[in-house]
Amino acid sequence: MKSMKKVVGPEYNLGEKIKTNVYAVGVAMQESVYPHTATVFYPRERKKMPDNFRGFILFDPDKCISCFNCSFVCPANAIRMKEAPNKRYYPTVDYGRCIFCHFCIDSCSGGALKATKIHDVAYKDMDEMFTPTEEMIELPEIIREDKKYVEYEIEEDDLHLKRTKGEDYLFVDVPPPIQIPMVSQCIDRASCIGCRVCEEMCESGAISSSAENGMLRMKIDTDKCTGCGLCVKECSMQILKLERK
Amino acid sequence: MATAVGAGQSEWEVAVPEKPLKDKTYFENLKAKVIDTNLCSRCLTCAAICPGGITVVGNKVDFPDYETKCLDCGACVRVCPRFVYEPKSGLGDYIEFIAGRSKRFAGQDGAMVTELLVSAIEMGMIDRGLFAGRDEKWATEMFHVREPEQLAITTLGGTKYTFADVLPALKEAVMFTKRGVGIVGTPCIVSGVRKLQQEYPIFRDRVKLVVGLFCTENFHYDDITKFLQEKGVDFSKLVKTDIIKGKFISTMTDGKVKFKVAEAEDIIASGCNVCTDFTAVESDASVGSVGSEKGFSTVAVREENAKKVIEYIKEKGYADFGEADTSQLDFLIGHKKKREENIKGDR
């Protein structure tokens, strides 16, 4: 083990002592007039969130294929699928449970769920925290008192807040996720019972069937198949599987 | 079982079965030919395969809302063992008839059914065995047994003289299994499994052990419970039901109620009145009480897989074995063979 060394303070001469004391008084005066806080004056200011911030979740019904992936994957059980007037099932989010992991967004094969930079998902009571589908389609109404947005900057060894006049844009326009193209295939043809549930489920019209002389011909159009996996989930014999295109 | 990636196909054909009533759905065909003619055995093979919703309503197999929900795929008529009924009877083909008594488990007779299924799990032949257990009111419930320890539920063994939904549970088990499934059931259930296996590879590949039970008849739950209650059976005290030498014996914690089975003739399920198979001839092994001493099960070992399990049981010393006397089965085999007449009568 190394022997301990005594800690010795710097030895200032008189000139240096005056200089450091004057500097300290200067900083104190400056801070009392224009404080250098490390915190943001929310809600008058908002922190500028990075584009991959995980906040309030938006939903686009046109892109939803009702595959239930989001509700299956949600580790907090915050997503319930509810039947919409058009008989389709769409997600709802209970923000009393949501842990903002955004697994739902990552799992959404149609790209129907989208992240926003809204971090202040706050409510007056528990009931309000349940967000029905209708309220997920557009940004929620939030009273914006923010006149500036704030960014942290590291200058030399110091953390500075950079304040910019104006509102931060809360939408995130990320490009659609890169998806590995998948296609539904039958892995046990002889076990197909010919119920055509797959055909009925398919939203892209990729599965077709035709009956001719005592045989039912099933066909998956691999060009039309988007690899959403709805048929795989619904096949009553579990003989369909997603494979790489 | 696992299929390699890239092994899938995008085009395939499914044979569509014949429809005797051309402009009706397959379910209506099944209903007209099997259910309404009282041929239906309530084996639930149809319900196991039906993606629409064949189920049991009261004492009958039915499909509420079939008009809108039947997909008209024909799977039900493909698998129903009585749509094109070929009655089986006799002792069937077998390698050997033996008597056995498990040292590990308690059951109806020698608990050889339990022993066969549990040993098959231990050997790695199957990863789950389906048992027909019961609730405190003696209604059957299906259990997927994966560990021998689960047999601590003592109601899993033993005979329930009422139907069990074995085949719908089999469909589910087949979807989950990695190694294979073992099941036990009455002869009609065994015939149902064979039809499923004959028609669909998924069942062929994954059902690895089919144990049959000797069976003369069975009863609908509501009928038999009402009947037994009238006879003075208290279900909260009932521990065992037996049919021995023509007598139905209900053993309760504080005594027994006995009567002749013939008295229950009117409530025998209609499908049993046209059933001629006593020994489950299509099984891998079938088990019953007649043919061996009290406390032993009579086991008909029919196929190689069952033979292997019996050899494993012998090697491990899990059971005592003795000789079975097949001549004792003749009476009940003959009794059931006579029911062929009822089939013609009904058609």
Ligand SMILES: Cc1cc2nc3c(=O)[nH]c(=O)nc-3n(C[C@H](O)[C@H](O)[C@H](O)COP(=O)(O)OP(=O)(O)OC[C@H]3O[C@@H](n4cnc5c(N)ncnc54)[C@H](O)[C@@H]3O)c2cc1C
């Ligand atoms: C309805 C019925 C009628 C029978 N009639 C006769 C008969 O006339 N003559 C004869 O010798 N033997 C008959 N048996 C068979 C006999 O009662 C015993 O089941 C058989 O000897 C096996 O005994 P064990 O001790 O080896 O089985 P156990 O180890 O006790 O296991 C019996 C297994 O049978 C299953 N089981 C019980 N009830 C049902 C049911 N209703 N449906 C499906 N599975 C069930 C359970 O899962 C249990 O695992 C009948 C069985 C049933 C279910």
Ligand code: SF4
């Ligand atoms: S859902 Fe499955 S069983 Fe039914 S037709 Fe499609 S592939 Fe065949």
Ligand code: SF4
């Ligand atoms: S959906 Fe198919 S299996 Fe079910 S009743 Fe209709 S034809 Fe039969």
Ligand code: SF4
């Ligand atoms: S005999 Fe079995 S498969 Fe046929 S209709 Fe009855 S329950 Fe269904």
